[in-house]
Amino acid sequence: MSEIRIYLEGGGDSTATKARLRKGMDEFLKQLKDQARERRWRWNLVPCGGRQLTYDAFSNAGRSYPKAITILLVDSEEAVGNPTPAEHLRCRDGWALDSIPNERLHLMAQCMETWLVSDRDALAKYYGQGFHGGSLPTRANLEEEAKQTVYEALDAATRHTQKGPYGKIKHAADLLKRIDAGKARQRCRHCKRLFNTPNALLTQPE
Numbered sequence: 566m567s568e569i570r571i572y573l574e575g576g577g578d579s580t581a582t583k584a585r586l587r588k589g590m591d592e593f594l595k596q597l598k599d600q601a602r603e604r605r606w607r608w609n610l611v612p613c614g615g616r617q618l619t620y621d622a623f624s625n626a627g628r629s630y631p632k633a634i635t636i637l638l639v640d641s642e643e644a645v646g647n648p649t650p651a652e653h654l655r656c657r658d659g660w661a662l663d664s665i666p667n668e669r670l671h672l673m674a675q676c677m678e679t680w681l682v683s684d685r686d687a688l689a690k691y692y693g694q695g696f697h698g699g700s701l702p703t704r705a706n707l708e709e710e711a712k713q714t715v716y717e718a719l720d721a722a723t724r725h726t727q728k729g730p731y732g733k734i735k736h737a738a739d740l741l742k743r744i745d746a747g748k749a750r751q752r753c754r755h756c757k758r759l760f761n762t763p764n765a766l767l768t769q770p771e
Contacts, residue, residue: 568607568633569597569763572623574640575677576612577734583612589738593680593746597763609633616640620660627665634669634766637662638759641674642712645755668762674708674755677737678715683707683752684744688722691736691743695725707752 573590576583587610591598594610601608611626613619616639623637639654647653650670651662662670673680681688685698700721702710710718719731728736750757 567605568609568630569601569636569766570609570611570626570630570633571636571638572619572626573610573612573638574614574616574619574673575733575737576614578614582734583614585738586612586741589741592742593744593749594760596746597760600764616658620658634763636669636671636763637665638671638673640676640712641672641755643675644711645672645674645708668766671759671762672755674753675710675712676715678712678719678731678733679707679710679753680749680756681737681740681744682710682715682718683749687744688740691740692723692726692728694727697722697725705752706754708754 571594573586576586590610590612598608611622613622619637619639623635626633626635641650641653642657645653647656649667650672651665651667653672654660654662654670682701685701688701689696689698701718702715704710707715716731722731724730746756746760750760
């Protein structure tokens with residue numbers, strides 16, 4: 566193996582918005598990216614836009630890049646009741662992933678914004694005056710918060726700021742550069758798993 570390719574849900578439909586998300590997520594995953602580069606491995610983060618497009622791109626990549634570690638990273642969209650990402654995605658989306666190694670399938674549970682609300686301080690600094698941090702969820706396990714609840718909390722926390730209410734395309738990429746990934750890992754077990762699993766692959770003997 567000499568390359569890691571992460572196929573990421575999100576980024577919208579345009580090249581420009583996908584490039585912005587790539588930069589933001591690159592910063593969020595900096596620890597993994599640096600480890601890959603220390604081993605002189607190529608690093609490719611590929612925002613694919615829509616959910617089905619992401620699955621299709623990941624499926625094709627397995628054939629196009631047989632020597633790469635290809636990773637799928639999508640929202641779980643709902644609480645994860647099944648023991649593995651493959652089973653969750655098969656039940657929810659009908660995706661055939663049983664033949665894919667489990668360590669290559671990863672979930673943003675229940676959505677990427679769950680990671681954002683893990684770092685109230687970073688959000689407060691970004692949005693500034695008018696930010697209402699008390700609207701954000703306080704539970705230790707943020708993955709128990711429904712996707713819609715997370716969106717509503719972000720809207721309530723940011724709607725009176727100069728930047729205006731949170732918008733995925735407008736703000737997500739910039740926020741990913743600023744939040745503490747350690748806080749997200751602490752409160753989101755699937756985020757912790759994302760960091761731990763590729764790290765295990767990276768540290769294996771070549």
